[in-house]
Amino acid sequence: MTLLWIITALWAVSFSLIGVYISGQVDDTIAVTTRMFLALLIFLPFWRPAPWRKSLRMMATGAVEIGLTYLFLYQSYHYLSVPELLLFTIFTPLYVSLFSDLLARRWPRQFWAPALLAVAGAAVIRWTDLSGDYWIGFAFIQAANACFAFGQVWYRQQSMGNPLPHRARFAWFFLGAFIIAGSAMLLTADWSKLPATPVQQGVLLWLGVVTSGLGYLGWSYGSTKVSAQQLAVMNNMLIPAGILVNVLFWGGHIEQWPRLLLGCACLAAALWLCRKRTPAPSRST
Template sequence: MIIRFRPSPIVVLCIVTLIWAFSFSLIGVYLSGQVDSYLAVFIRVFLAFLVLLPFFKPHQLPGKQLLALTFIGAVQVGVTYQFLYHAFSYLSVAEVLLFTIFTPLWITLIDEVLLGKRHLPMRWWLGSALAVMGALIIRYQNISADAITGFCLIQAANLCFALGQVAYRRLPIADAKLQVQTFACFFLGATLVSGLGSVLFADWQKVPNNLTEWLVLIWLGLGASGFGYLAWAMASKRVNTGQLASMNNLLIPAGILVNILFWQQSADWPRLLIGGAVIALAVWVCRPQTA
């Protein structure tokens, strides 16, 4: 007897969130300030492209859909990171985290207004707002006086990341095997944009120069990017817009928890627990309704 195990998409999104939470800590501890950010992004998405390339079967999709998938990867990863890393010139890490909490609202807004899907259920809007509120409880800190430029850059990054997620959900590729066979195009787009960013902005004196840095980058490329983005994209097709929007902010409490448990960082436990509970409530509010 063959037992087919297909985990819940929410479980998959939680697993990817945990992987990404570790990735943020690895970047902060082993790469930040030592390896140029543009080069780090280029290396990780290029490795992700290489690991998916053996599965690539372009004849499985029409050329227009392959081009659309390439464009989605270019926007969701490539362009997002260009805005994000520029924002660090104007904001502290805490401010960057604070300003990223608006991603759920961007996802909901794009799906309803920009891409023509009207009248989303009010509970999806409520879930998105709760996800923002929960993340705000966890991450709110005093903001520097000169943060307008940084705020605009982060919102541009949030918009690109949200647009990529919604666009992939609406791409007519439902079969899991077919998604694996074509996802290399996603990272092809990301590689092209991040490669251009490296050429224009990278400090080539800050290349990875020891085994630890390369091992972290390899994990980021193969695990966090290659597996992580593919699993997130596939799971996003099996949840509704409200659930996807809310899950985007789960990374904030997960990232803080990883820092506490593995890198002995201090934490404001009441804010972390209350904010995490509010985000969990947001996902529950957006659950599919049963008859």
């Protein structure tokens, strides 16, 4: 659990780094592909061959948990502020519980009430400023949450009986992430938005080597040492940490605190309702 706390603090800083120095200045797909390439370079020396089915599963896990997650995440920065983006990651534990149940072949029930309550909480936060752009951003961050949650649960499941050490798995893991991000870059990149300044290049170097490479290795390894329920809880610890970092160090501003608190209450109630009515995931996930 200690390792998960360390990675949470690391990622809390990274959200603001992306919002301040990368989003809108460097093309999203170029930024994501650069991060995946740098992380892949770290683990290539540890690469080991594996049966083709296991190799494809590890690559697919990386493609979903990191590649697709980051592609959706970077898009959401165009529509949401950093505090809003962090706030809406509160749904990730719902997805962790959902996918844990589905992969354990337990059909989750009564998810409609929490989902509606969660959407209501999102509406309360910006009720006077709801727009198509706002909901597009909300949809992007939910897609990122779902991909990240599915990848975590799937990685935990694959870790059972896998003789490869984590550092060797992550060579395959980031290869899959690099392929999906690189494909998106080749198809859609705006090549006029390259990381041109030393600050942008330094931030991407940090995000690729430390946040993505070492951070995801630590998180994925830590996720295998805790229960699925503990993992779901830790996914939400990033929210207060990230908002605090953004407000204290990057001048983030929260308007309408009462509305924000009411929206948070609705989101928290959705999370509590889902956990109350959903059987606790077993350790076999």
